[in-house]
Structures are given as C-alpha cells and as structure tokens.
Amino acid sequence: MTERINGSSNKRNMVLSFIALAALLVLVYVLDIVIKPTSSWNNLMTCLEKGTIYALVAVSMNLLNGFTGLFSLGQAGFMLIGAYAYAVFAIAPEDRTTVYQYYEGGGLIHFSLPHMLQDMMGGADAFGGAIGYYLGIILLMIFAGLLTAGIAFLIGIPVLRLKSDYLAIATLGFAEIIRSFFQWEGLGPVTNGSNVLRKFASYDSSIFPVLVAGVCIAFIVMLINSSYGRAFKSIRDDEIAAEAMGVNLFKHKELSFVISSFFAGVGGALLAMFQNNINASPFTSNMTYEILLIVVIGGIGSVTGSIIGSYLFIACSEWWLRGLDKGEFLGIEADFMTPGFRKVVFAVVIMGIVLFYSRGIMGTKEFSWDGLFNFFRTLPARIAGIPGKIKAKFSAKKHKKNTKKVKEAQ
C-alpha cells in the first residue's frame, strides 16, 4: 500500500522482483514443455492459463470497484467485445467459409492480421513468419482493447453520472445489450451471429498469456501508484472531498472506466485464444458475478489479492473440487456428491468469506518483499506465542464465565 522511498531496500526489492519474475517465466516455459495434454498435471496448465487470464480481468475490475469505488457490473460485456474484436480479424481467409458456414462467401471480412503478417514476413515456417504471426496477435489484442475502451467511453458518458447501485444495474444492463447485439443475425456476416467463432490465430505456449497479463497488470499497478491512482482512490474514499481538492470526478471516473475496459477487452481476447473458440452466450451476468467474487475473495482494493483469488477460484472450480461432483473427494466417498455438489460447497465457502471475512485474503494490502521477510522473521516468535495466546483466550473465557456467575449470584 505504502511506497516507502528507501533507496537501498528499494533497489534490493526491485532485483528480487526481477529474479522472481524471470524464475516464474522459466518455470512456466519448462512446465509448458514437460507437461503433455494427456498428463494428469495438465490441469495445472489449464488453471495456470485460465487463472492468469481471469487474474487480469479481476485486476481490471478491481481498478474500478476497489480503487475508484465504482460498482460496475459490466465486465463480461467488455470481455465479450474484446474477444470478438480479436477473433473476427484473426481467422485465416481459407477457414472463413467453414466458420461462417451460414453466410455467403464466408462473411464480410476476408483477412486475418496474424496470418497476413506471417505471410509478409516469411511464411509459416520461417522465424520471421512466427514473429509476424505473434506481432499480428499482439496488434489485434491492442485493437481489441482499444475498441472495448472506445465503447466503454461512450457507455461511460451517461452511465458514470449515476450513483452506486444505479451504476451497477445500468452497467449490468449494458452488458446484456452488448450480448444480444453481438448475437444479432443482422451482424451475422461479421460476428457469425449465434454461432461459434473458431479457427482463429492463437498462442501455442502458456508463456504468452502469462507475459501479456503480467505486462498489463504491471501497468495497472503502476497506474494505481501514480498520481492518477491517488486521484482514483480519493474518489473512492470521498467524492465530495475529492472534487473539492480539484479532482474532476467525471474525467477520472471515465478514465478509470475506459482503462479498466481496455484490459477487460484484452482479457477477453486472451480468453478467446485460451478457449480456441468464442460465442456470446457464456458472457452473462453470471460471469461478471464470478469475477466480482474473485475480487471479493482476494480483497477489494488489493491487486495481489485479485491475482491470488483468481488462481484459487479457477483451481477450485476447474480442478480441485471436481471430485465433489464425481462422488469422491479427498478419499471420502459419499452418495450425496452428485453433479452440482461442487458448486454448492463452493457457494457456501464464498458466502462464508463474504460474511465473516469480508476483507478477503489480502484486505487492501499488497504483496511486498518487506512484508514477506517480516512474516518469516516473526514467524518463530508468533508460533512460540500461540500456546500463550490460546491460554490467554481460554482464561479470558473462564474469566467471563466467572464474572457471569458472580453477576448471577448477585
């Protein structure tokens, strides 16, 4: 939370961060090569990729909800725009007739940026071709983000004048409108209407989404720690005081909304690539709720929390808790574990967090090396202190009981 301007430890932390990031990337790279899709550890890769993508979207939502105090529920709609903006322009021309099977001549658009750049830079087999391909993907992702941001800008003009819950419901409404718009037959030659878009260019190493999401999240973190980030937080804390301090409410809300949507759009594009197909129907308000719950689990107002929350959420729902649906979990077998039980358990856990642990995993705190070192340094002392604490609690309880007794006696 606090940035301490402290030369030497600052430099040390930077170095540590770089080492950690490099190690992480190498790890992902190695895992990606070692783990085959048929291996039982492939779940790890699935969760890693999807978790990373959701982390980006959750952080972008947190920028709005946690840092600017705007309770927006339009994230799924913006992801949808990003996903389509990417997918529509990344399908190779030769595949278009199969994908746009119900539209004459394979729809309206007849080029694919990644494939085009690949051909321009030496073709599929050349190294230059591969670079062109990825360059096309990245450019298209930026385009997806920009388109999303542009639409968010327009939506923001009326919507951001609304107060908390009205804003929530209006953004929810816009997300639904976006969804039916993209499914509309009239746009079919571009969006393929109700049908799945697929066979578009996609990454082939798990390292790609991790890198992209990493860069995006790093930008968001830097933004939050900048003067603009402080202005956002001031709006969250007290709109009237913020305005009195010269913060232009509308401009900054719009800014936060647009930036958040940009990254939601990029996240949508990544999700499209992860799934290798996209259609509009899963982008419902339920998807937004899931992302919101990730933010809540991690802690509203903590980027670290959103990232942790996202991996936990995805791993639980896609991997660890699946056993609950199949009747066997952690060695326990039971008849009541039928399909759907996983989700009930999950919902109960989430309600527990919302009610009893509303600050989430991280509260508003962020990861810091100092914090980590401090944690380990004080760990032995704290462990040693636990018996004492328990004792204290116990005796406190006893004391309470005794006083109660005394009172009753009186």
Next chain:
Amino acid sequence: MKKKVALLLALVMIFSVFAAGCGDSSEEGGDYAGTVKIGVFEPASGDNGAGGKQETLGIQYANSVTPEVEIGGELYKVELEIVDNESDNAKGVTAASNLISSGVSVVLGSYGSAVSIAAGEVFKEAGVPAIGVTCTNPQVTAGNDVYFRICFLDPFQGTVLANYAWENGATKAYCLSKLGDDYSVGLVNYFVQAFKALGGEVVEEQFPNQNADFTSYVANAKAKGCDVFFAPVSTEAAALIIDQAAAQNLGMPMLAGDTWDSNVITGAAQGKDVEVVVTTFYQEGGNPEFDNGIKAWMEADSKMLENNGGNTDLAAVTAMGYDAYYVALEAIKAAGSTDVADVLAVLPDVTYEGVCGQVVFGENGDAVRDTAYVKKCNTETGAWEFVAAQSIK
C-alpha cells in the same frame, strides 16, 4: 486470524493436489491386466442437461453390460470418466482438458453441437480421438481429424424435415431458434434452405437465452399464417413452447429434430391439443432385446430412472450412446492398445452394427447414414408413434 485462514487454505491446496495426483493410480482388479478409460463428455446441467443425461445413460448401460475389453489378448477393465460440460462453451473447454488429463483413450459426446465444436480444438491439440454421439452440426467434424461421429448431420436432417413438411401440405413454415445456440440455428438454417428450394415460404425468429415466455412467438406464427411450426430447440424450451402452444390453440403441427425425441416432450404434450412430429435416430421397439435390457436396468436403479426423467421411455440419444460405447470398444480392440494415437489411427476403419443401424465412417469422420425415423407423439398415451423411415438420395 487471517494468517490461520491462509494456512488452512494452503493445507487444503496441498491435500487436494495429492488427491488429484493419487486419484489416477486406481486399484487394478485382480482379473484384469489393466484399466482402459473412456471419457464421457456430456452436459449434466444447463440447457442440455436433460438430453446429456439421457445420452450418458446409454453409455452407462453399455458399460454395465460389457465392462471389459480384450486388448492384445489380455482382458482390460473399462472405466467411464464422466465430466459435466454444463452446456457451456467456456466451461466445456476446461472440462474437456480435465477429461484428457485423466488419461482417457477415447472420448464420447457431447449432446449439443456447440460444446462439441468448442471442445473439438482441445481434443485435436491433445490428439485424443472423440466420437460425437448425437451432435449433428457439420462443424463438429469439419476440419477436425480427431472428431468422428456416428449420427447423421443437420443438412440431411434439415432436408428430411423440410421434405416431410412439404409433403404434408405445408407451404409456409415458422422457424424458431435460440440465440447463441449452434444446434437450433444450424438446423433451422438447413431446413430453411431445403424448404425454400421446394418452393415454400419461411418466417424466422429467435428467442434470447433464459426466455420463458413463448406466447408472443406462438401468436406470431398464427398471425403470419404459417402452417407448420418448426422449433428444433432444447427440450427445456420445447416443453414451455408446447405448453403455451396448446394454451393458445396453435392449430398447426410442430416439427423438430432429434432433440425433441425425449420423454420430456411426450410428457409435455400428453393430454394437450397439439401435434408433435420429430425425426430421430432410433425407433423404440427396433431392438426388443436392447429395449427390455435397458428398461430393466433403469428400473433397478432409482438414480438412473431419475436421470431419464422418471420413467423408462427410451430416448433415441440413449440408444445412440449405447452404440457409441461399442464403437469405442471396437476401436480399442482394433488398436490393441489404450494409447490415444493408436486408437485414433484405427478409428476411421472401425465398423459396427448397432441398435441404431450400421456405423461406417465416411468423409470427415462422419458416419454414413441415409435414414431418419419420423415419429409423431400420441397425445393421449404420451408415447411416440412410428410414422415413416425417410431417406434422401
């Protein structure tokens, strides 16, 4: 407090990783040389939950009849690995990779073309062969070398339905599909092509997700003067449509594809003044031995009966699921191995004579099928009545 919860979470994580890791080394039965896993990629919830469960039933029954397979002279136990794809393209993808990572040799499913198309890429990437049971959209197998299918395709089914409508005197068809649903949009599209080619007129409309109020659609069909109501949508929506059509006195036959061949539909139509006609893969009574066997099996297990919707009326998808299981077994036998690559290599040449007819894979890995059964619902008894076997040349 916070730290303790974090610790707890970490512990849970570690445990579950172990659980996931250990889960694979399931104990091997004494008589078997090993286990072979067949993945069942079907929806158990969502829009296609009911159909998915019925299709799974056929596979489960087949597995209970033949729980073993001979590979290279040794007997292997066949285990089903069932995963719920929630009728959702996004969830389906991760469900598919979950299935793949549990080490299946071949995958069966899914009911609902959209999810199959979505997961197709995952199977393709992993090189895991998949056999579509009742997903009729051409896109499932087109351009995908690992996806095979044992049922007919929408262009065929759409033409059969259009022919049927035309031959029965319909000239203007009302076509209803669901927004964002590949299956109904696709089938309507082929129906419209064929029906227009015959000289008919069509009115096309779509309803949004989670729509329950179909009165206006029924009213539209009546107001536009249509004489057949074509709505090949999921059974969930279909039950509502039939109910509301009856309430508003639709006055024209309702026509649909294979999804409507379900006891959900007969249940909804029973006792009401509607005419429901479907095309399907299998006619109940076509193979008495199979019919009686599966009915007895369902009656013995209340859970299975529940999955079939509470009675033993057979759905065509159940019979198709049954066939699909044996096709998978044939492939594994022919491959002589549980390895996905070996199974994939022999799969195109596998043939099998099932209860729903012969399965021979042709172009694109699609089964060569030229017959669809037309059935009509008897609204008094709530049972299907055979009308005709239709084929096109």
Next chain:
Amino acid sequence: MELVVKWLPYILAGISVGGQFALIAIGYTMVYGILRLINFAHGDMFMIAGLIMVYMATALPLWMSVILVLIITVVLGCTIERVAYRPLRQAPRMSIMISAIGVSYFLQNMALYVTGGLTRTYPTIEWLQKNITIMGASTKMVTLITPVLTIVLVIALVLLIKRTKIGMAMRAVSRDFETSALMGIDINKVITVTFIIGSFLAAVGSILYFSNYTGIMPTSGSMPGLKAFVAAVFGGIGSIPGAVVGAFVIGICENIIKGLGLTTFSDAFTFVLLIVILMVKPTGLFGEKNIDKV
C-alpha cells in the same frame, strides 16, 4: 377491430407477465426503499418458491402445498435477511450488495444440485391452467387472474402501509433510517416485516408465473428478477404503485416488440428502457428526489 384481434394475444401476454413482474418488483422496491439494497437474491427466491411447490406437490394435496409454499418462502426470505444482510448493516453499501450476489449464487447452485440440472415441471393447478377464449384469442385462465390478483394485493398493501402502525413505521424508516431508530422504532421488526411482505408476494408471483410458464430451471429466476428490478427503477424505487406501473409497461412493451418481429432485442429493450429512464429521470416515474448532505 382487426387491429385489436391481431394485437390482443400480445397484450394479454404482456398484462399477465407484467402482473407477475409487479409482484416481484414490489419486493425489490420495498427492500430498496428501506435498506437501500438491491436484493439480487430476490429473483432466485422466486425460483426457489417454484421449486418448493414442485417438490411439495409430489407428496401433498395441492391446496396444502400452496399454503406451505407461501410460508416456507416467507421463512426463507427472513432467514436470508437475518443471515446475510443483517450482520452487514453497518458495512459499506458495496459489501451488502456483494452479499446479495453471493446469496443469489448460492441459491442457484443449491437449486442446480437439488434438481440435478434438469428442468422441473410445475404441478398443474387445473383452475389456473384451464384454457379460455377471449375475443378469439385463446389463453390460460391465469392470464386473466394475474392482473386482478395483483391489483387486489397492491391495494391491500397500500392500505397496510397507509393505515396501520407498522406501515407508518415502514414509511418513517424509508425516509430516515437513523432518526427513526432514535424515535424508538424497532428497525429490525420493520425490516423483517418488509421481507415477509416481499417474500410473500414473490411466492404468489411464482405460483402465477410458473402456472403460465411451466418449466423451472435454476436460472429461471434471474431474468424475471432483473426485469422486475428494472420495473421498480422505472416506476421510481421505493414507490409501490410505481413498481406496478413499471412492471406492466415492461411486460406489455416486451410482448409488443416480440410481436413486431424484433425478437432478438426483446430482452435488450428492458435494459434500454432502464438506461433511458436513469438518464432522463433518475428517480423514476414516481420517485422522490434525495439531496446529498455535505
């Protein structure tokens, strides 16, 4: 005349669905009026009420199931308030809204587990589902009953709020939460009564709605819930007559839009209406303006 015959089925459907939305919308508008909370779980409670009926009717006679459905839904509504909203009353607005979303998530998943993901068919209430013909348009009896019953219930409710002591307390609390508490009004009691009324009307609404549209899925509640909320906003949140008018407007417009052949956008229309009203008159048709205190 021809015009009437052509549009009558749509308008009938609209009035019927509008009445059912109205009964849900009242729950939203009352809770919002008092707690300033969008009770996202309200639509799901409506769905749960439907499911309870399905399971009750398999074992009990119909009249007893109906009574039990009303009672259980009311108990459920109060329990949700007690467990998920009351502990957070002092917490920021966002927390309690998130809690509401959490409850909605829980109810949907619970329903998914219990039903096994299959659509359940609503038991037949002969009297409601019998076919009738009005001016050549054939429809179910429930189509006619709904608006009548809705109006009767709303009048009763308005009388309750205007004439009784608890009604007065409710009005006071919705005006100023803190001052009312200082004046000795039992806030918890008022809120409980609000949830009782809201849940009761949602249960009545569910009986009418599902008698008309007989399939229940775990997600069956979310769309009617959202639309009812839009109706409440349209009419001016906190205003009961407003919610009713809003619900009828949405019900009828939606069906007319479908009748015009713009079926793809029938849901989108509701939200367009929401956004337009929020832009033009944020307080809704009958809402009152609030001035922020600095």
Next chain:
Amino acid sequence: MNKENVLRVSDITMQFGGVVAVNNLSLEVNKGEIIGLIGPNGAGKTTAFNVITGVYAPTNGMVELNGSVIAENHPQGKMKAQYKGENAGKYTGKTVLTPDKITKKGIARTFQNIRLFKGMTVLENVLVAMHMNMKAGVFGSALRFNAAEEAKMREEAMDLLRMFGLEGNKDDLATSLPYGKQRHLEIARALATKPQLLLLDEPAAGMNPQESDELMHLVGKIREQFDLSVLMIEHHMQVIMGICDRIYVLDYGALIAEGNPEEIQNNPRVIEAYLGVDD
C-alpha cells in the same frame, strides 16, 4: 473600498424546495483579509460555503472570484413559482462551475465534519490535492516519465506536512491520526491546491482553548506565508474576535450584521440572535 477584491458574493439565495437556507446574502473578501462568518446553528453558513465552492448551484445570485463569474443563476422552471427570495429579476445568466473547476480557479476549503480520504496515507491525502496541477498525462504518470515532477510534488507535500507538524505521520492512514491532527491535515491538504482564498469550516471545532489559540496563530501564519485570504466559519468567539479583520453575521439565512470585531460585539441584533429576546 479601494482594496483588491478576491471574492464577491452578490445576492445569493439558496432554496431547497420551499425552504430558504440562504437568503439574499452578499459579502466580499479582499486580498489578504481574514473574514469571519458566524451565526447560530442552522443559520446557513455551511450552505453559503457550499454555494461558493460549487457544491450547490445558487437559486438566485452571483459569485465572482477575482472578477470572473464562478456561479450565477436565477429561479428557473418549477422554482420560478416557488421562489421566496429577493432580487428575482436581477440576474439572467446561468453559470454553474463544478467544485473541481472552482478549486482550480483558486478556492480551497475544509469541511465541518472532517472529510479526509480514509483509505489513504497522510502524504497521499496531500498529494491528491496537487494532482490537478500536474502536467503529466495518464501514461506519462503511470510509466513514471514524470519522475522529476512527482519528486517535486512529494517535496512540496512534505514541506506542508512539516509546517503542520505531520511529517512523522506521513505514512500513517489519515484516519488513524488524532482528531486535532486530522483538522490540521485538512488545512494542509487545502493549501496544497495553491489557493488564493481558503475557506475554513469550523477549524477549531472540538478543540480546547489552548489548541484553538494555536490554530489562530497558524491561520495568521498561513495568510502571511501563502499570501492568501481566508473566509472562516467558527463558533469559538475568541478565535473569531482575535483574528478576523471583518465579520459577517448570518441568522435564518440572512445577513444581520457586518463589521469589525468590536462593532459586531456591540451590535444589538447580533446579541439578540445569539441570546434570544426576553419576552
């Protein structure tokens, strides 16, 4: 009156529905002056502040800063019939600047019920107030191209904190400060916007005599050091009388007296408004 005029409030009426909170108020603040605005509770002092800072648009009247209009309005629409104030036909224009624009033009304020940014540190609270004068755009700022500017901002903010004895608390959460320090932080934050006119809304509320005495000196020091004018609402009479050059007295939304401390102390209408009249 040949002094340079900083703020001129002319014939301001603020009406909420049928309630007239401020009625036909006119006042002036000249360069370098410390002006007091007093009156019994509910006299409309804070409402007047809210009109001057743009939180409310006045129902009628005009506010000028350094001769340029920052708010002007006349009864319109429904209000036309309901209007109870005076000078109804005098103003015809409509100018409503938002609070942030007015702050940018040079009016800063504190709040009666302290409104610090509670999730932010003491230093960050002050930095927010400097945000509007920052030159870097959002990318420049996020990607740290403006490191020099940011460093300068921090420097200035630290200077302000030092002046109020808050430098030791710079990394504490604003709300963790004791009450008196929170009041100081509010003033420091307001000064960070580099105002020409500082509006203080009961800066000494809840302070003991010694603390309010210190505050009084601080306000004087601020005037000298930052070369600005001050308009303050205050109930502590010794603060008001000890520091203000002139005083305006409001009662029931209307101006009842104006003058230097001595004149006000002896004004019978003021005494009546404060003590009530014996019947």
